[in-house]
Every structure is written in structure tokens, then in C-alpha cells.
Amino acid sequence: MKFTLSWLKDHLDTDEPLEKLADKLTMIGLEVENIEDKAKALAPFSIARVISAEQHPNADRLRVCMVDTGDGGAPVQVVCGAPNARAGLVSVFSPPGTFIPGKNITLGVGTIRGVESRGMLCSAAELEISEDHDGIMELPADAPIGKGYAEWAGLGDPVLEINLTPNRQDCTGVHGIARDLSAADMGKFKDPAIKPIKGEFPCPVKVTVEDATLCPGFALRLVRGVKNGPSPEWLQKLLTSIGLRPINALVDITNFMTYDRARPLHVFDAKKVNGNLTVRRATDGESLLALDGRTYTLDPSICVIADEHGVESLAGIMGGETSGCDENTTDVLIESALWNEINIAQTGRKLGINSDARYRFERGVDPAFMVPGLELATKLVTELCGGTPSENVVVGNAFGEDRIVDFPLSEVKRLAGIEVPLAEMRRILTHLGFMVAGSGPVVKVAVPSWRTDVHGKADIVEEVVRIVGVDKVPMTPFERGDDARKPVLTTIQLRTRRAKRALAARGMVEAVTWSFISKPHAELFGGGQAELALANPIASDLSDMRPSLLPGLVAAAQANANRGYSDVALFEVGQIFRGDRPENQFVAASGVRHGFASSKGMGRHWSGSAMTDALDAKADAFAVLAAAGAPMQALQIVPGGASWLHPGRSGTIQIGPQNVLGYFGELHPRTLEALGADGPLMAFEVILDRIPDAKKKPTRAKPLLELSAFQPVSRDFAFIVDRSVKAGDIVRSAQSVDKKLITDVTVFDVYEGKGIDPDKKSVAIAVTIQPREKTLTDQEIDAVAAKIVAEVTKKTGGILRA
Numbered sequence: 001m002k003f004t005l006s007w008l009k010d011h012l013d014t015d016e017p018l019e020k021l022a023d024k025l026t027m028i029g030l031e032v033e034n035i036e037d038k039a040k041a042l043a044p045f046s047i048a049r050v051i052s053a054e055q056h057p058n059a060d061r062l063r064v065c066m067v068d069t070g071d072g073g074a075p076v077q078v079v080c081g082a083p084n085a086r087a088g089l090v091s092v093f094s095p096p097g098t099f100i101p102g103k104n105i106t107l108g109v110g111t112i113r114g115v116e117s118r119g120m121l122c123s124a125a126e127l128e129i130s131e132d133h134d135g136i137m138e139l140p141a142d143a144p145i146g147k148g149y150a151e152w153a154g155l156g157d158p159v160l161e162i163n164l165t166p167n168r169q170d171c172t173g174v175h176g177i178a179r180d181l182s183a184a185d186m187g188k189f190k191d192p193a194i195k196p197i198k199g200e201f202p203c204p205v206k207v208t209v210e211d212a213t214l215c216p217g218f219a220l221r222l223v224r225g226v227k228n229g230p231s232p233e234w235l236q237k238l239l240t241s242i243g244l245r246p247i248n249a250l251v252d253i254t255n256f257m258t259y260d261r262a263r264p265l266h267v268f269d270a271k272k273v274n275g276n277l278t279v280r281r282a283t284d285g286e287s288l289l290a291l292d293g294r295t296y297t298l299d300p301s302i303c304v305i306a307d308e309h310g311v312e313s314l315a316g317i318m319g320g321e322t323s324g325c326d327e328n329t330t331d332v333l334i335e336s337a338l339w340n341e342i343n344i345a346q347t348g349r350k351l352g353i354n355s356d357a358r359y360r361f362e363r364g365v366d367p368a369f370m371v372p373g374l375e376l377a378t379k380l381v382t383e384l385c386g387g388t389p390s391e392n393v394v395v396g397n398a399f400g401e402d403r404i405v406d407f408p409l410s411e412v413k414r415l416a417g418i419e420v421p422l423a424e425m426r427r428i429l430t431h432l433g434f435m436v437a438g439s440g441p442v443v444k445v446a447v448p449s450w451r452t453d454v455h456g457k458a459d460i461v462e463e464v465v466r467i468v469g470v471d472k473v474p475m476t477p478f479e480r481g482d483d484a485r486k487p488v489l490t491t492i493q494l495r496t497r498r499a500k501r502a503l504a505a506r507g508m509v510e511a512v513t514w515s516f517i518s519k520p521h522a523e524l525f526g527g528g529q530a531e532l533a534l535a536n537p538i539a540s541d542l543s544d545m546r547p548s549l550l551p552g553l554v555a556a557a558q559a560n561a562n563r564g565y566s567d568v569a570l571f572e573v574g575q576i577f578r579g580d581r582p583e584n585q586f587v588a589a590s591g592v593r594h595g596f597a598s599s600k601g602m603g604r605h606w607s608g609s610a611m612t613d614a615l616d617a618k619a620d621a622f623a624v625l626a627a628a629g630a631p632m633q634a635l636q637i638v639p640g641g642a643s644w645l646h647p648g649r650s651g652t653i654q655i656g657p658q659n660v661l662g663y664f665g666e667l668h669p670r671t672l673e674a675l676g677a678d679g680p681l682m683a684f685e686v687i688l689d690r691i692p693d694a695k696k697k698p699t700r701a702k703p704l705l706e707l708s709a710f711q712p713v714s715r716d717f718a719f720i721v722d723r724s725v726k727a728g729d730i731v732r733s734a735q736s737v738d739k740k741l742i743t744d745v746t747v748f749d750v751y752e753g754k755g756i757d758p759d760k761k762s763v764a765i766a767v768t769i770q771p772r773e774k775t776l777t778d779q780e781i782d783a784v785a786a787k788i789v790a791e792v793t794k795k796t797g798g799i800l801r802a
Contacts, residue, residue, distance in 0.1 A: 001164055002242035003174045003259065004157045011178035014187025018158055024184050028466050030171055031163045039156035041101060042127060045149045047139060048093035050121070051075055053085050058113040065121065069093055070146020079110075079117035084135035091136045092122045092149045102126035102133075129155075159241055167453035169363035173262030176450065183431035183467050194372045197379055199391030205333060206276040207395050214303040215279045215315065217338040217367065217396035219374045222270055226250070226387035228329045235384075250325045250332060253380045255356070262365060262450075263336065263373035264357035266313060270331035272323040275308035279315065279337075286311055289321045292353075302347045303339065316344045316361040317353055334381065336374035338367050338396070367400030368449035403447040403455065409440045411457050416465045417474050428467045429460070492587055495628040495688045496573050499589040502627035503571040506620060508591055511570045513552025516542035521551045524674055525644055531580040545577040549590035550644070550683050551675060554667070557592050558677040566678075567595035569612075571620075573688075588662075589624045590685040593617065594678075612682050614649045617664040621653060621684040625661065630691045635661070637728065644671040645683070655692065662686035710771040715785055718749070718764040719798035720756065727763050733795040734767055737787045744768040762801055 005018060014021070022032045049068045056062035056079065063085045066075040076093075094100065096118060098107045102125050110117050120126075125133035127149075143152060150156060162177070170176035175191075182189035203222050209215045230236070231252040239246050239255055246252050254265045282298035288311045289295050296314070298304065303315040313319045316339035325332060345362040348354065371394060378389050412420050422443075426436045433448035447454045454460065465473065489497075500510060518541040522528040527547025537543040546552065549572045560568045571591035578584040593612040618637075626632055634655050641650035641663035650665025664684035672679045719730060731745045749764035756762055769776070769784060776784075789800050 001172055001177075001259075002159055002161045003177065004159050004238070004241045006157045007174050007238060007241075007260075008160075008178055008181075011175050011190050012181055012187040013190060014181070016186050021181065021186060022160060024181060024186050025160070025162060025177070027469060027471070028180055028184050029165065030168070030177060030180060032160055033163045034161040035158055036161075037158040038129075039150040039158070041099075042150040042155060043148060044098040045092050045094050045122065045127065046070065047143050047145055047147050047149055047152060048091060048121070049145050050085065050087055050089045050091065052087050053080070053089075056113060056115060058115070062113065064115055067093055067119065067121070068145060069095070069119075070144075076118050077116060078119045078121055079112040079115055080121050080136065082121065082123070082136040084138065085121065088141075089136075090139040090141055090143050090145070092127065092139070094120045094122055100126050101128045157241065166363055169360060169365060169452065170262060170450040172360050172363070173258075173260055175261050179431070179433065180467075183428055189431065194376050194379075196375050197382070197389050200388050201390050203390040203393045205270070205273065205393070207393055208276065208278045209395050210278065210280040211303075212396060214281070214340045214343055215337060215396065216340070217370050217398050218279060218394070219336045219371050219398065220277070220333060220393045221374060221378060222331065222333055222390040223378065223381055223385075223387040224270075224331045224390075226330060226332055226381060226385040228325055228327055228332075228385055232384060248325065248327065249384045250329065250381065253377060253384065256380070257373065257377055258356050258360065261369065261373060261376065262360055263369055263376075264316070264360050264365070265373065265377050266319050266335045266357075267325050268312065268319070268323045268333040268335065269325050269329045270333045271329075273307050273312060273333060277312070277333075278306050280304065280306060282311060288312075288314060290314065290318045290353075291321055291324055292318065293321070296351050296353075301343075301350070303343055305335070314347065314351070314353070315339055317348055317351075317358045318355050332381065332387070334374060334377050336370050336377065338365065338370055364452040366450035366452075367398070371398050400449045405445045405447065405455075405457060405460060406442055407445045407457055407460050408442045411461050412464055415458060415461045417476060418465070418468065418472050420464055420468055424468070425464055428464055432463060432467070434460075434463075491693065492688060495691065496587060496589075498627040498629075499573050499624045499686075499688060500571075502623045503573075503589070503591060503620065506569075506623055507597070508569040508571040508593075508620070511553060511556050511572050512574075513549070513556060513572060514542055515546055515575065517544060517546045517551045518542070519544050521675065522547055524671060525551060526642075527578065529579065532577055547578055548576055548644075548685060549574055549588055550592065550667075550685060553590060553592045553683070554672075554675045554677050554681065557594050557681065558675075561594065561678060567597045569593045569597035586687050586689045588685055588687050589628075591617070591620050591683065593620075593682045594680075612680075614646075614651075614665045614682055617666075617682040617684040618651060621662055621664045621686050624684075624686050624688075625653070625691065628686075628688055628691050629694055630661065631655070631694075637726075641665050644668055653686070659690055659692070660687075661690050708770055708772055710775050712743070713769040713771075713776065713781055715767050715769065715781070715788075716748075716764060717767065717785075717788060717792070718762050718801035719792055719796070720760050720762055720801050721796050721798035723752070723759055723761050725761075725763075725796050725798065729796055730763055730765060730792055730798065733792045734765060734788050737791050738784060740772065741769050741784060742767060742788075743770040763798075764801075 022035055025032050046069060051066040051068050053063045053065045056064055062079055062081050065078045065080050065085055067078050068075055094107055096107055096109045100107055107120055121136040123133045123136050124130040164171055179189050181187060205222060207218050207220055209218055228248050228250050231246055231249040235252050235256060236246040239252060244255055250267050254267055258264045281300045282302045282304045284299055286298045287295055304311045305313040305315055312323045339361045341362050341364050344358055348358040381387060382389060409422060422440055429436050435446040437444045445460055516534060519528050522544040525548040528544055532545040534543055553570050553572055556570055557568050573589045576586050576588045593616050596611055598612040598616050636654050638652040638654060640647050641652050645663060645665040646668050652660060653662045654660045662685050667681045667683050672681060727747045734745045735742055746766050747763060748766050751762040767788060792798050
């Protein structure tokens with residue numbers, strides 16, 4: 001929301017300095033984001049006259065100007081490249097040391113093609129006044145030489161920009177902002193009564209509202225014999241100062257009402273309206289060419305204003321071009337209405353329109369100002385454009401509901417911790433437009449119509465406290481007591497956070513999918529029970545609560561693939577539903593990988609590429625379990641997984657057969673076909689609720705492991721083992737030889753085929769040996785290697801491959 005200081009003073013009689021007003025606005029909840037003070041920024045620029053302009057001796061397009069700056073000193077030499085630089089021209093001069101906003105430079109004394117230049121003659125673009133940069137500014141011949149340009153041009157009106165919270169609709173107009181500042185002792189609020197404009201004849205246009213829930217109130221009047229043209233200078237200057245482009249008097253009046261009184265209005269060219277007006281829902285296939293030049297296709301969820309030939313306006317959002325006002329308009333219909341906030345927001349989002357009217361109507365405008373707003377607009381139209389007004393046509397409720405709150409005076413102390421006397425409370429609330437009756441301990445507070453956000457006692461406390469000053473609220477520490485503080489986050493909340501961080505660290509991207517899926521997809525993943533079906537689903541394919549996160553993730557991965565992004569790695573941590581009882585609802589961490597989105601990257605791997613596989617899903621699942629605090633040594637991997645996984649390329653993670661923590665592997669082709677996805681697709685799902693809690697027992701602190709100063713050694717071993725031997729058994733056997741020296745054991749190759757017996761396989765491991773106390777000799781390294789071979793042979797029956 002933007003406004004100028006002078007505009008604010010039209011509604012607030014104040015002598016307070018700009019800085020104090022800005023600080024107070026922020027303190028009362030109307031945060032000032034920016035102050036643009038052109039007078040301050042342009043203070044060094046002055047009015048000067050060019051005495052002479054001679055051709056530059058070394059450049060065809062430059063002139064050497066002697067400039068009278070009006071300071072009583074000698075003329076100043078300036079090299080200028082503007083085509084309109086000439087003797088006698090009055091322009092704007094900037095001396096060395098001046099910051100030029102349009103060029104983002106600080107001017108200095110320079111030499112241009114061998115001629116010294118001690119200043120600059122400026123264009124309007126260089127002062128950021130307009131986009132005109134074709135030449136230097138040309139001022140009237142009688143402009144006072146030596147006077148500050150900003151002061152002479154009347155640029156001393158700062159523009160403030162405030163950031164409004166969604167509940168403060170009343171402050172989307174300067175009038176409401178002034179009211180708040182008045183309550184905060186920043187001046188006297190000017191609020192003259194709006195006198196009704198007498199209608200000279202009945203309005204010939206009737207209004208019908210088909211659905212009062214979409215349009216609670218509608219007011220209309222006709223003004224005949226107007227003369228539309230440019231609006232007066234004061235109005236154009238106001239609109240231009242906040243970044244709006246003046247169009248014509250009728251349109252500028254509606255924009256002024258929007259920003260001055262938070263009352264959006266619309267004007268129709270009455271001669272372009274056919275018959276009476278109807279407020280109704282649009283029909284399928286209807287369209288409207290709007291004032292922004294775009295054509296919008298409508299549907300029955302959209303509220304419109306229509307005449308007997310079709311749609312004329314998008315209710316509360318934007319008018320139509322065919323009934324817009326131009327220089328030929330002589331009769332005008334002024335509309336002031338109330339609209340359903342939710343419908344306005346939904347229509348704006350659906351059509352992608354962000355208008356000033358939508359911004360205010362979706363927050364809820366003052367219902368009691370519907371008719372007074374029409375009267376004020378009529379007054380402006382008749383004063384600026386002439387014309388004869390008709391009587392008003394008012395349909396529906398023009399006042400809104402009365403809200404009276406029983407307010408205990410002790411609530412301010414109880415909720416905010418500050419003592420505010422009743423007299424001060426009454427003053428604050430009265431200045432804000434509330435009415436207070438009674439003397440305590442409980443008073444009745446009538447809420448003004450423009451404060452649609454105030455409903456209860458806490459809201460009234462907030463109004464008092466923000467005006468008194470939030471800085472007055474005392475800092476009161478919580479009583480800690482003698483007992484230890486309980487953790488703020490629950491176990492499952494901690495596991496959720498850690499799981500997300502672990503998966504993000506592995507290069508996966510978090511997705512958030514629907515908690516509902518179709519019944520066939522739910523049945524595919526073990527769900528689909530009658531008790532998990534939605535009574536009123538938002539769509540036919542979102543009918544059941546999800547038993548797994550994977551259907552949504554697979555759909556998201558396929559959507560990416562359809563758009564050319566097939567290499568994806570997505571994860572989600574959220575609730576799944578296996579029944580309607582709380583014990584059958586779990587928090588799961590799931591993920592999918594497709595294409596070359598492998599966690600292995602370009603590292604050493606027997607596949608020779610970074611194509612994702614089942615082991616990536618296994619690594620993801622283990623990363624989640626480790627981050628969530630699962631007992632990693634107790635985990636067991638059982639071949640095969642859930643029915644939706646490929647039986648030969650999947651595994652189950654468990655701590656004994658009674659506690660299955662999750663699954664990983666490649667999705668079954670039947671699953672992919674049912675989900676409409678392209679494979680191969682790797683997936684995992686871990687149930688965070690099933691991770692056993694760590695045993696709480698006193699332990700002595702262990703010293704931190706320091707990085708070794710000695711070079712690690714890596715040795716590779718390939719063993720021929722039976723095909724039934726698990727690679728994990730080989731890894732554990734090698735690791736057990738010396739847990740201090742051997743810091744890492746990884747499998748980097750598995751081979752079956754030519755040169756190997758049919759019932760055998762070759763498993764290759766890389767072992768990292770990290771010395772701690774000294775550099776190992778070759779004999780010591782060989783001794784460790786021999787122990788590794790012996791231990792693996794003993795535990796698995798494998799022999800070292802030649």
C-alpha cells in the first residue's frame with residue numbers, strides 16, 4: 001500500500017516529522033517497508049542557465065557549455081552531449097560530488113576528450129522523474145536560477161509504502177491509516193460526514209441479485225450528462241505519485257476511491273449497457289474481454305455482472321472493455337457492491353488476475369460504506385465531470401451485522417501483562433472507531449463495521465496493546481522450577497526432521513503429495529478398506545486415504561518424466577493409513593529414484609555408470625534409519641519385499657520377523673503398469689514409528705575420534721563363494737579382523753558367468769586400513785590382509801580369486 005505524506009495529511013491534522021510517523025506506523029502493526037523522498041534525494045540539484053554552448057574541439061556530438069549556477073560565482077564549464085544544449089536554455093545542474101540516481105554513479109570532475117567538465121546538465125531520466133533521456137531538461141525561462149530543483153518542482157512529498165497483514169483491510173485506504181495514527185496520538189483524525197446526493201430522477205436500470213451469498217449488497221445510480229476528459233492536476237499527481245497511470249476523470253475517480261477509502265467501485269458507460277443488470281453465476285462457455293485486454297473463459301463458479309446481452313464485468317475484480325468509459329461517455333452507471341470474499345479470492349486465483357479491487361474485496365470491505373461510498377463517488381463525478389444524478393438503487397443488506405463483545409477490563413493485564421487505565425482504553429478504542437459502554441469490571445464494546453477481523457476479547461486486547469506499544473509489554477521469564485526441562489519436540493518429530501535432512505543430503509528433492517489416492521492404487525499397496533474411503537472426496541481419483549507414500553511419489557516422478565526430466569530422486573516424509581484407529585496410522589519416510597539419479601554419482605561401481613538400482617534404494621533406507629536412531633547392528637536384510645516390489649530385486653529391513661521397519665528395491669512391472677509409470681523405478685519406504693526407542697542408561701563420555709595424521713591404505717580382495725553366501729557376511733567378516741585399523745569395507749563388484757562355476761560367484765571388496773599410531777610397513781599391511789583372507793574363508797567358505 002503506497003501513499004504520499006500530503007495525502008495522509010488530507011485525513012490527519014499533524015505536524016509530526018516524517019520519521020516519527022513512519023516509526024509509529026511500524027509500531028502499531030502497519031510496517032513501513034520503504035520511504036521514497038525525492039526532495040531529499042534531489043537536494044543537490046539546482047536550476048541553472050546555459051550562457052553559451054560551443055562546439056567541442058575534439059568531438060562532433062559534444063558541446064562545451066558555460067553554465068550560470070546562480071550562486072554568485074564564475075560560470076562553470078560543463079561538457080554536454082545532449083542535442084538540445086544551447087545558449088539561453090534553463091535546465092537542471094548537478095555539481096561534482098552529486099549522486100546521479102538514474103545512472104547509479106557519483107559525479108566527479110572529469111576530462112572529456114581533453115576538455116575539463118565540472119558538473120553535469122541532467123535529463124529527466126537521470127533524475128528518475130520520467131523515462132525521457134533524449135535531451136537535458138528544459139525548464140521555463142522564468143525558473144529561478146540557483147534555486148533547488150526539487151523545491152521548485154514541488155517534489156517535496158515523500159511516498160511511504162507499508163506492508164499490510166491480510167486482516168487489515170481497513171488500512172488499504174489512506175483514510176484508515178490516518179485513523180490508526182490518530183489513535184496513536186500522532187494527530188487529529190479528519191472524518192467529515194458524507195452528505196447524501198439528492199437524486200433528480202428514478203434510476204432507469206434495475207438490478208437483480210440471483211444469489212445473495214455471492215453478493216450480499218449492491219448499490220447503483222445513473223449520472224447523466226457527464227463530460228469525461230483528463231482528471232484535474234491534483235488527482236493526476238496523487239495517482240502518479242503511487243505508480244498509477246491517470247486514464248480519464250471517471251476511471252481516476254474510482255482509483256482514488258480505492259486507495260483513499262478502501263472502497264473499490266466500477267463505472268459503466270450507461271449507453272453501452274443493454275437493459276437491466278443481473279448479478280449471477282457465469283455459464284459454461286461464456287467469456288469476457290476485460291479492461292486489461294485479455295479474454296477470460298468463465299464457468300459457474302465465477303460471479304459476474306451481466307446485462308441482457310451477456311457478461312459486462314467480473315464481479316469485484318475487473319470490468320469489461322465493451323462497457324468501459326472513454327472520452328465519448330456522457331451517461332455513467334456507478335456501481336458500489338459487496339462481494340463474497342472467498343468467491344473473489346477463488347476467481348482471482350483461477351483466472352490469474354491480481355487487481356486492486358480483488359486485493360481489497362477478498363479481505364472484506366466495510367459493508368456500511370457501500371452506500372456512502374457511492375455518494376462520495378457521485379459527488380466527485382458531478383464536481384469533476386458535471387452531470388445530473390439519479391436516485392440510488394440498493395439491493396440487499398447495506399449495513400452488515402452488529403458485533404458487541406463483553407470485554408473484561410482485566411483481559412489486557414492477563415494476556416499482555418500491562419496495566420492500562422479504563423480512560424486510556426476508552427480513548428484508544430473510541431479513536432479506532434469502537435464504542436465502549438459501561439465502567440467495569442466488564443464493559444460492552446461495539447465493533448465498527450470496517451473491522452471485520454475483530455470478533456472476540458483477545459482481538460480487542462490486541463488493539464489496545466498495539467496502540468499503547470508492544471514495547472511496553474514486560475519481558476517475563478517462564479518459571480523453570482527445579483526439575484529438568486522436558487524436550488520440546490517429540491520423538492517422532494525429531495525422527496521426521498532428521499529423516500528429511502538425511503535424504504536431502506543424499507541429493508533427493510522433497511515432494512508433498514496428496515494424502516488421498518484412488519481405490520485401485522490403495523488396494524495395490526495394501527489399503528482400500530471401507531473405513532478408509534472418504535465420504536465426500538474432492539475428486540474421483542482421490543477417494544481413499546493412502547496406505548503408502550509411494551503412489552504419490554511415483555505419480556510425481558512420472559509427471560517430471562513426461563516433461564523431459566526423467567532423472568529424478570524424490571522423497572516424502574508423511575502420514576500413511578493402514579486402518580481407522582490411531583495405532584494403524586504411521587509416519588513413513590519414502591523415496592523413489594529413476595534414470596541416472598543415482599546416489600553413487602560417478603564413483604566406483606560395477607555397473608560402470610550412475611544408473612540407479614535397488615542398492616540406491618537400500619542406501620537411502622539405511623540413511624533414514626541411521627539418522628532416525630535405529631540400532632544399525634541389529635538390522636536384518638531379508639531377500640524379497642512387499643508385493644509391489646520385484647521379488648528378485650528387493651529386500652525387507654527388519655529387527656526380527658515381528659518388527660518389519662520397511663522395504664526397498666525395484667518396483668514390480670505390474671505395479672508400474674497399474675500406476676501408469678515408466679520403469680525401472682527404485683523405491684523404499686521406512687516406518688519411523690516402528691524404530692525402537694534407544695535404551696536410556698548412564699554412560700561415560702567417550703573421547704572424540706581425532707583425524708589420523710597417517711595416510712590410509714586401500715586393498716582389494718575378490719572371493720569365490722557359493723551363490724547363497726550374502727555379500728554382507730563377507731563385509732562383516734573382513735570388518736571383524738581389526739575394528740580399529742579397518743575403517744571401511746565396501747563391495748565394488750559382483751560377477752557370475754564365464755570362468756566361474758555355475759553355483760559360485762565372485763564378490764570383490766575394497767578394504768580401507770587407517771593407521772593411528774604410526775605408518776604401517778609392507779609386512780604389517782600384508783599381515784592384516786592375510787588375516788582378512790583367513791577370516792572370510794573361515795566364516796563364508798570363500799577362497800581368494802586368482
